[in-house]
Amino acid sequence: MTAEALAYVILWASAAIATKFGLRSAPPLILASLRFTIAGLALMGGRCFLRQPLIPPRAWWTTLVFLGGMNTTVYLGASFLALSVVPAGLFNLFVSVNPLMVLIMEQVILALPVSRVQALGLSVATGGLVVGAWQAIVHFRTPLWGIGLLLLGQAAMAAGSVLFNTSKINLSPAVINTWQLAAGAALLWPIALVTEGAEPVQWNGFLWGSLLWLAGAVSIGAMLLWFHLLKRGGTRRASFWLLLTPIMGYGLGFVLLGESITLADLFATALVIVGIVMGQWSSNAGQPPHATTTPLRQ
Template sequence: MKTLFKQGRYIITGVIFAILWSSASIATKWGLEASQPFVLAIVRFVIAGTIMVFLTHVIFRHRLPSGKEWRQLFIYGVLNIGVYLGLYVLAMQHVSAGLGSLFPATSPVFVSIISAIVYQQKIKRETILSLGLCLIGIMIASYPLLLKSYASTIGLMLLLLSMLSYSFGSVYFSRKYWADLHILTINGWQTILGGVLLLPLMLFYYDTTLNEFNTKFLGAVIWLAIIVSIGAVQLWLYLIKEDAIRSSFWLFLCPIFGFIMAWLFMNEPINVFTILGVSLVILGLYTVQRKNFSNK
């Protein structure tokens, strides 16, 4: 009975994670209707980072980073927050919410390729095949959106660059020694330090006429900062802790939920190109993870 309950809890957690993670693109689109990109990003990072730092040091009494850990946190924050989410929020001005949820789901493929390059390993045929499937799938899903002005070439390029930065950040994180530094401490400080990178850009481009701090902006920020940056990330950490291999399965659902929610809340089209493109991306994700699933 306990095993059945544990499996049910794991499945429910996975579904909730996929929904919340996919919702980030929609919340970002709503936030951009009321503010400039860097304003939305900075406020999100400040709220999320402050809450996590408060929880980890004041409530849970985890230690502060020390020595070279600060440098590692800054580099990780620049890659994983400043560049990745900075480019992402810029891209979301030019692409649909559905595409905004499709690109992040491909991260395991890019991480596999970058890891092979960094560790000077031969890139496997399965990895090259999975990359090809994902890229073709993205192009097919993007084609009708480009024709109907739901996406632009610059937006797709910014999304691709953001995913490369995120993937480099993931590899960097895995290569560094973090001792007993708690994951909540790492997430809190890397969010704040990464956000520092965007602060000068926000101040330079700030235009009072382009920012309305209304309920739409407030709702988007709270959702992105608390529900996504804190809630969804903690769910993901739980899934990894329970089963690091099976956890990848939930990434397969993210583009599906992303396009469905974009259709429901943003009136974005779903057609045969969407279904075929998402299917190829999921096939590409499965290809790069197939060996792990087989071993499991």
């Protein structure tokens, strides 16, 4: 399981790196729309090739559109926009705290209790994000709107997670991922064309390499690995490996993009990891209070 988990973490963290390369050739929302379309069509083609049912039951269409809007259009659309100005390492730092964002959404929407340990963990992780954001603003001259888009994206992803867990949707992960990608692309394309339609797109190696990696290795490969990890080790063990994501994100950013790593980055990462560990554990039984996951990790 260790090799598979490490492969997943690398794929998870590499999404921001591949996006950075793709942004050299295409505007953010156009790039995101292309990625979702390619991944969705590939998944549909795979289901047709395997002679599996393609169209989901009508009863779940509204849920799938909402999941696509939250997990794909808003979360990843905002993420692609943010990555045009935000370092890849900081992006992965924000992504790693999504389970704690889910705790907030569950408390606000479902009125589920949050233990003192979880609240303290959330505070510690938030402190890490503040340190990381401050470092990006000062060192990389990252604009505040980029940080705001990261927060918007994580809030949308958390809302999608809450819906996914409360809807009790009885479709396979492959079907859910296929149609939320398709729905997300359909919702995002009009926005992308209106706001970025006049901007040039360079159909070069950077663009095709980015799209193939994001659609194949991340949207499809990482998804399959994630659910394999959930099946073999359960949510608790699988989620623990995500603690390596910010570390891997900063490392890949340093090696592939030349992004610097400072003591503030390391301190922020340490705070976030400690906060996540605390937030995932109940103060009563020592077990994760909510096994929350979503069908699309990135």
